[in-house]
Amino acid sequence: MAARWATRCLRSQHARFISTAPASQLSRAEIVQMRNELFTKEKERQLSLYPRIEKIEVKYVGKSHPGTSFVMNKALSTPYNCAMHLSEWHCKKSVLALVDGELWDMYRPLTKSCEIQFLTFKDENPEEVNKAYWRSCAMIMACVLKQAFKDEYSVSLIRAPEVPVISGAFCYDVVLDSRLDDWKPTEDNFRSLTKEAYNLIHKDLPFETLHVDAKVALEMFQHNRYKMDSIEQKASQNPEGIVKLHRFGDFVDISEGLHIPRTSFCFQYEVTAAHNLQTSQSESIRRFQGVSLPVHLKAHHTVWRRLLERSRRLVIEEGSLEAKDGSLEAKTVST
Amino acid sequence: MRLSVAAAISHGRVHRRLGLGPRSRLDMLRNLVTGLVRHERIETHWARADEMRVYAERLIDYAKRGDADEAAMRMADFWLTEKDLIHKLFKVLAPRFQAHSGNYTRLLQIPNRENLDRAKMAVIEYKGNPFPPLIVLHRDNEKTLLNQLLKGYREDILKTRATQAPEGAAASLHTGTAV
Numbered sequence: 367m368a369a370r371w372a373t374r375c376l377r378s379q380h381a382r383f384i385s386t387a388p389a390s391q392l393s394r395a396e397i398v399q400m401r402n403e404l405f406t407k408e409k410e411r412q413l414s415l416y417p418r419i420e421k422i423e424v425k426y427v428g429k430s431h432p433g434t435s436f437v438m439n440k441a442l443s444t445p446y447n448c449a450m451h452l453s454e455w456h457c458k459k460s461v462l463a464l465v466d467g468e469l470w471d472m473y474r475p476l477t478k479s480c481e482i483q484f485l486t487f488k489d490e491n492p493e494e495v496n497k498a499y500w501r502s503c504a505m506i507m508a509c510v511l512k513q514a515f516k517d518e519y520s521v522s523l524i525r526a527p528e529v530p531v532i533s534g535a536f537c538y539d540v541v542l543d544s545r546l547d548d549w550k551p552t553e554d555n556f557r558s559l560t561k562e563a564y565n566l567i568h569k570d571l572p573f574e575t576l577h578v579d580a581k582v583a584l585e586m587f588q589h590n591r592y593k594m595d596s597i598e599q600k601a602s603q604n605p606e607g608i609v610k611l612h613r614f615g616d617f618v619d620i621s622e623g624l625h626i627p628r629t630s631f632c633f634q635y636e637v638t639a640a641h642n643l644q645t646s647q648s649e650s651i652r653r654f655q656g657v658s659l660p661v662h663l664k665a666h667h668t669v670w671r672r673l674l675e676r677s678r679r680l681v682i683e684e685g686s687l688e689a690k691d692g693s694l695e696a697k698t699v700s701t
Numbered sequence: 702m703r704l705s706v707a708a709a710i711s712h713g714r715v716h717r718r719l720g721l722g723p724r725s726r727l728d729m730l731r732n733l734v735t736g737l738v739r740h741e742r743i744e745t746h747w748a749r750a751d752e753m754r755v756y757a758e759r760l761i762d763y764a765k766r767g768d769a770d771e772a773a774m775r776m777a778d779f780w781l782t783e784k785d786l787i788h789k790l791f792k793v794l795a796p797r798f799q800a801h802s803g804n805y806t807r808l809l810q811i812p813n814r815e816n817l818d819r820a821k822m823a824v825i826e827y828k829g830n831p832f833p834p835l836i837v838l839h840r841d842n843e844k845t846l847l848n849q850l851l852k853g854y855r856e857d858i859l860k861t862r863a864t865q866a867p868e869g870a871a872a873s874l875h876t877g878t879a880v
Contacts, residue, residue, distance in 0.1 A: 488845055496846045531846060532853040663847040676854050 392589070394517050401586050401618045405611065408578055416441040422479045424448055430456070438476060446472045446627065448482055459662065460484035461495045461626050469494055471575045472627040487662045494624070496531045502573065502625040503658040504536040507637060509617040510562045511540055511654060519543040524592040524651065527683040528622055535638065535655040535677035541592075547650055551640050559637040563656075570630040571614040575621075583609040586618065596620060626660075633661040634670055639678040655681060717752055730756055731780055737806075738786045738794065742826035747810060750825040754806050756780065757827075761805045764795040797829050804828075809835055 392400070420440040426433075426448070436448050445463035449456040449472075463470040464483040470476075485495050504526035515521050524539040542549070580601035587593035597620060601607045612621045614629060626632075637656040645651060657677035659665055665673065719726040733753045736743050738760075745753075760780055766773045768791040777787045798805050807826050813819045824835065841848060 488841065490842060490844075492842070492845055496844075496849065499846060531849045534850060534853050534857075657850070659847060659850075663845060665847060669851070672854060673850055676850075676857060 394512075397589055398616050402613075402616055404582065404586050405574075405576065405613055405618050408582055409574070409576055412576070413441070422476065424476060424479065425481045426452070426483070427481045428483045441475045441477055444473050444475055445470060445482060445484070449484060456484060459486040459488075461486060461631065462498055462624055469624055471573070471624050473572055474575045487660055497528075498624040499626055499631070499658075499660060500529070500531055500536045501526060501621065501623055502629075503632060503635065503656065504538045505612065505614070505617070505619055505621070505625065506563055506566055506629060506632070506635070507536070507559075507654060507656050508538045508540075508619060509566060509615070510559050510637070511538065512617065514559060514562065515542070515546075519546060522590055522592060523619070525596055526622070527653075529681045529683055533681040534673065534679070535657050535681050537653045537655045537681055539643070539651050539653050541649050541651055544649075556637050556639075560635065560656075563635050563637065566615065567629045567632050567635060569615065570628055572628050573625040574613045575625070576611045576613070577608045578611055580607045580609050583611060583620065586611075587620070593620060631660050632658050633664055634659045636674055636677075638674055639680075641680045653680070717748055719749060719752065726752075731782060734760060734780050735782045735786060737825060737827065738781060738790055739783065741830040742824060742832055744811065744822060744824045747808075747821040747823040750808055750823040754808055754825060757825075758803065758805050760790070761794060761798050764790045765799065767791070767795075794827065797827075801828075807835070 419442065421437050422440045422443075423435055424438050424443075425435045431452055434452070436451055438447060445460070445465065446457065448463075449460050460472060462485040463472055464485060465476065466480045469485075476482075485492070487495055487499075489495065508523050508526065512521055512523065520543045522541040524541060526536070526538045529535070529537060580597055583597045583601075584594055587597060597609050600609050600620065610621050610623075611618055612625050613619075635656065635658040637654060639655045641653045641655070643651040643653055655677055657673055659670070659673075717726075720729045729749065730753050733743070733745060733749060734757050737753070737757055743750075760776065763770075763773045763776045768774060768777075768787075773791075774787075777790055778784075781787050781790065805827060807828055809824050811822050811824055814822050826832075826835070843849075843852070
């Protein structure tokens with residue numbers, strides 16, 4: 367009974383938006399639109415800081431074409447453009463760029479003359495690449511969760527905990543509407559969430575990145591207090607008070623670090639489990655988990671099935687979660 | 702009967718014709734076998750290496766009989782033109798292949814020769830030679846995403862087995878004392 371009622375709450379992507387909004391709150395579509403507009407405006411403003419095209423020299427320090435140097439445009443050219451000058455292989459395989467020893471998104475514009483190197487999934491040390499991939503998959507899942515429920519049921523995204531890849535799953539913490547407290551997601555629900563994720567993957571959306579002031583970020587996320595808390599935390603950690611945002615398609619989110627260039631880098635993707643995290647506060651946090659593999663590292667279906675089974679177990683962030691909320695227990699939800 | 706046409710058509714004839722004639726072919730193969738026994742890995746035409754392979758392996762079979770055997774010594778004497786290699790054949794190569802019963806050589810094709818003739822070349826070697834291997838299998842790095850997930854999976858399995866094994870041992874102990 368409860369399950370059937372709950373499945374009616376999940377709507378497909380083609381259903382109409384119902385703007386039954388109380389006076390103080392905007393509907394979900396309007397919030398999304400507002401965020402996108404602010405993002406685009408900020409992006410255009412940052413682009414307009416360089417009205418004339420200035421040239422920078424970028425030296426390639428990788429193994430494949432030693433000693434090449436590119437003449438690129440300042441604040442317009444991205445590491446992806448440099449890879450385009452090298453070969454299609456470089457474009458398809460590089461996930462992150464190492465600019466003057468600093469990790470850089472593939473689609474983030476270069477600001478000065480520097481040395482560049484590309485990182486792939488099969489390097490000697492692909493730790494950063496793996497972390498970026500895990501973060502991107504968590505962000506895709508967050509987007510899916512945001513769009514999955516009907517407008518009347520509020521979904522507040524909290525954050526994506528930084529879990530190591532070896533734990534077997536990436537996760538995202540959300541707070542669902544209080545009416546959905548007793549809802550246990552079934553296999554069919556997870557399958558429909560996975561299908562939504564594949565829709566996003568096949569659309570091949572690029573991950574755009576933007577470094578903004580905390581003020582602009584707070585304005586964007588004014589409807590979500592968890593995001594506002596994390597923006598303030600990040601701004602205090604950063605000396606210039608800058609917060610990093612990422613966007614793909616319509617979905618904007620604060621990021622802990624770098625992301626992969628496009629959603630089409632994911633090949634196998636599955637949302638596998640949802641666990642209830644019991645905190646001392648009244649609201650119940652749900653941790654949705656999933657597992658994914660990139661196009662470059664496909665797994666046979668027998669192996670994939672075992673990885674799926676393992677990802678259904680709760681993953682815990684190392685140490686910091688226990689320290690933050692003193693009494694934190696996790697109750698597993700049977701699927 | 703028109704025999705000349707039948708002699709000219711070579712359909713289904715498997716024996717190769719190397720050098721200037723049968724004696725020249727044997728001399729050429731003898732030189733190649735000597736080179737192989739001396740260096741244990743040589744590069745030559747694919748057809749010659751393929752032809753030589755049979756003789757090289759038969760020679761090892763003869764050498765396995767031991768140097769006391771008259772036939773083995775006569776074979777080694779004919780096939781190895783440099784007589785210091787007879788000692789190497791009986792004392793080094795024969796003991797190396799004592800455990801194997803065949804397939805003592807490895808034949809691998811390499812890119813065609815750079816000359817105008819673009820000849821099909823091969824490298825032939827005795828197995829167990831001291832040089833670095835010709836084919837190197839590269840395994841993916843342990844730290845790739847898939848390998849890390851699989852490593853975590855393996856560790857989980859081992860952990861569950863480790864927790865189950867002492868439980869199983871404890872249970873069997875209890876049943877033992879009960880009986």
